[in-house]
Amino acid sequence: MNKENKLFPYFQPIVGAACGNIIGYEALARQHDANGRVISAGALFSSPDIAVEQLITWDRMIRRLALAQFSQTNFNGYLTINISAAWIDQLTDFNSLPTLMMLDEFNIDRSRIIIEITESKGDLDKLVEIAGVYRRHGLKIAIDDFGAGFSQLERVMAIQPDIIKLDMKLFQNATKGGIASDVVCLLSRLAECTGCRIVCEGVETAEDFHFGLSCGAQYLQGYLFSPATATFKKPLQYQQQISSLRKDFLNKALIKEKQKIQFIANIKHLIERLKTNLKADFNFSHLAAHPFKDSGILRFYLCNNEGDQISSNFNFADGKWFEDDTQFGFNWAWRPYFYQLLALESVKDSYRIVTSEHYRDFNTDMLCKTLSIRLDEQSILLIDIAAEWA
Incomplete structure (x- = not known):
């Protein structure tokens, strides 16, 4: 044949x-x-x-x-x-x-x-x-x-x-x-x-x-x-099989979403403490007193209203904070999470957190998100967090 x-x-x-x-x-x-x-x-x-x-x-x-x-x-x-x-x-x-x-x-x-x-x-x-x-x-x-x-x-x-x-x-x-x-x-x-x-x-x-x-x-x-x-x-x-698979997916997704909601609540609490410390005489010892370990926070830094970075990066890893000034003076005005915050303020919807899309951090290879929030009239607080937590 x-x-x-x-x-x-x-x-x-x-x-x-x-x-x-x-x-x-x-x-x-x-x-x-x-x-x-x-x-x-x-x-x-x-x-x-x-x-x-x-x-x-x-x-x-x-x-x-x-x-x-x-x-x-x-x-x-x-x-x-x-x-x-x-x-x-x-x-x-x-x-x-x-x-x-x-x-x-x-x-x-x-x-x-x-x-x-x-x-x-x-x-x-x-x-x-x-x-x-x-x-x-x-x-x-x-x-x-x-x-x-x-x-x-x-x-x-x-x-x-x-x-x-x-x-x-x-x-x-x-x-x-x-x-x-x-x-x-x-x-x-x-x-x-x-x-x-x-x-x-x-x-x-x-x-x-x-x-x-x-x-x-x-x-x-x-x-x-x-x-x-x-x-x-x-x-x-396969309708019954697919129905069962969808239910399993929903149950797992609900667990993850509940964890995400709790994570966001913890992040907001830590951000308020961080803002308070930054408005006062900031030092690392004050930060060490707060539970940043397992919080998902990787680093924070400050920018002025033009998007220029006016502080070092303050990084958190292995339970400790350390300072990195290599990006001091960089401009981030072109990032959506920066100009979106300014746009919200222009319509009187200020002092809220704006969140970026997921991205992979170049230095750590971790999947991240950046949060931006108004610190005071002259500066904006940017916080990088591990996206797997969020």
Whole structure:
């Protein structure tokens, strides 16, 4: 039996975090190994020993089989079809696209089909052109493996996809925390700003699912629910499981929020004491009497109304305070937490705390936030805190 006869489609469900239903499937190429087991055909399609024309022929054959099977189901969701960006370069007539002809053949509602552009290769101008053709015919566009390289970011800006699928390796690394987590959250915010839906691939554990929710992902896909299978499942197959996962997430989120509220209360109390000390004859011995250990406060410093730093940095680490004057004279007027405070004062909403976005501190590599608050008419108090506490 030749390789062509061994190739066939399998379907991996994609679930909706809010509804708990299976809202779509991704069609994936499969084949049998020497022992008759079903395995991914990815190695075959990435082989440099097979002509591109042959691979395209096999790919279209699998696509046609997937669409034929999809057309025979009662499932009302969508189907994602993978198309290699590199293979799009082989197209010469955008008025006669094979996928559109297949949809006509099987009488499939085009609004239920998503074209998922894979791989980082391919001519960007052609990708933009073909994406426009698909959209004019009612299909949606997804970018696969987002976060795997700059080319993907370039594609997002050019194609403006309807759906972004986060790179599986990046997502799984992000669940462990660190900078990968920061990147995924940033990419999620970018997607929200551009109106894209986020799909998290590679969801294998409850922790993966919870991390996806915390990043704002609406759709999730992975072995936690199901690998790709030969048939379509009942839409409510995982509703109870997802409901339980959401409840666990809510319980954990509530615990964290309560801790955050208590932390904020403690921070406000310490800030008032700090302000009192700064307005008097400030010295480190006064600060040592207050419970800054485990408070999350990393440092504080003073600026004038023009944003110039008029004090040293007073840093707290290992239970002790120490002074660092290397940033004396720096100007921070361009930071949002500084000019936002001045703007609030201009509308008589003064003496409140303004909080920055999360950022990673260059010196400590810690995730931080900066708080700004009016100390007196001439100076503003800036306080850096560990964001993991907040």
